[in-house]
Amino acid sequence: MPLGWNLRNDHRDAAFAAAAERTATVAGALTAGANAKGVAAALALAGGGTVVHTPGIAPTAGGRAGAALIDKASTTLAPTVEDVDGGVVRLVPITIGDRHSVVEAFIPAAELNKDTARDWWLLLGLAVLLVGGAVFVVDRLARGAVSSARHLVDAALAVGDGDLAVRIDPSGPRELAEAGYAFNRMADRLVTSRTDERELVADLSHRLRTPLTALRLDAEALDPDDTQIGDFSPAELDRRRGIRRIRTAITTLEDEVNSLINTTRQAVAAQLSAPEDGLCDASEVVRERMMFWSALAGDQDRQYRVVGAHLRIPVPVARAELAAALDAVLGNVFRYTPQGTSFEVGLSRRDGWVALRVDDAGPGIDDPEQALRRGQSNQGSTGLGLDIARRVAQATGGSVSLDRAAMGGASVVMLLADADATPKTPSRFGLVGRGRPAREKAPERKRWQRGRE
Incomplete structure (x- = not known):
């Protein structure tokens, strides 16, 4: 105007x-x-x-x-x-x-x-053209923003319905694009958290197998529970029936624990979680847990030896996590080797690393690669014992390896970072062993040289 x-x-x-x-x-x-x-x-x-x-x-x-x-x-x-x-x-x-x-x-x-009227009509036409063009351009710009917002809403509703695999392609204005990237990170975190939660349930359930193993071994040491052959007094019949009920209850409890582990284990690859912050003395943990396992070893006539656990050796692992890992490995020894089979627990440190070794004189492990895979076992179990040890070791930057022990059976070595030394990348051979030369190493797997401690 x-x-x-x-x-x-x-x-x-x-x-x-x-x-x-x-x-x-x-x-x-x-x-x-x-x-x-x-x-x-x-x-x-x-x-x-x-x-x-x-x-x-x-x-x-x-x-x-x-x-x-x-x-x-x-x-x-x-x-x-x-x-x-x-x-x-x-x-x-x-x-x-x-x-x-x-x-x-x-x-x-x-x-x-x-020409005044002509000018007014020209200006009116120009105003209509500019307003129409502005509306068209704004509509094009707003359409992209609305589309991005709609995709974000649809993805959020899908996640709310339980579909954690949905992701969006961030687009539109910068704020909506940043919201899209934040949504994808949130969805990834939800998947990781849910996986970690279920893996934690499986691991905690697996820890129950340690006392269950002790109960089962004690139950097996009891008298026979057969009440069909022979003449027994009423008191003897009640005692044998009580023994049978104990063994049945232990078997049922083991089945329930296995079912809990199997139903909570995810089909996706396990996400490694950082262990609880803190330090612990690996030697103290070994001594404490061997006090528990020594009673079972005595009941089964198992000869055992603890090497290198007399000095303080701090590792960046929570005490409960290291105890659970050691229990899982020792539980496998008691579960899968015959009674009377001897074993040895060794602890040593070198070049910024701490090696926790468990050797036994049993039949050994035919397929070490499969045994280290989570949820894989050829013994009819859940296959989580060695995985618990592996996760604890990897949380400190170390690893778990399987080999043939000098005693003739399996040798499980947990490599942990030494809390008193700066971790390096040296050769990790020669920390633990019983005095035989290094084996031929496969290209994809590192082996420990067995030297005397």
């Missing part, structure tokens, strides 16, 4: 400038003292609508200004513009000696408003 008003004023100024040019032509002739013929020629050159009035007498024919306007203009020193019927007039006073004249130039209203 301001632009249209300025264009209207420009047209009026142009009309006034043309009228001023016409009056200047006639005024110049009068000022130069031209005769009637010269004045007529000047009027003809100025064009129609220009006349010369003499104040005090009747207005000249063809003029639009009245006598009052003419008399008023003759008394002024500057040109004036007055409204008349059909337009405006520009009156210029001319004084030559004692003679006064007034030059009139008429400007029709149509000339004052020439």
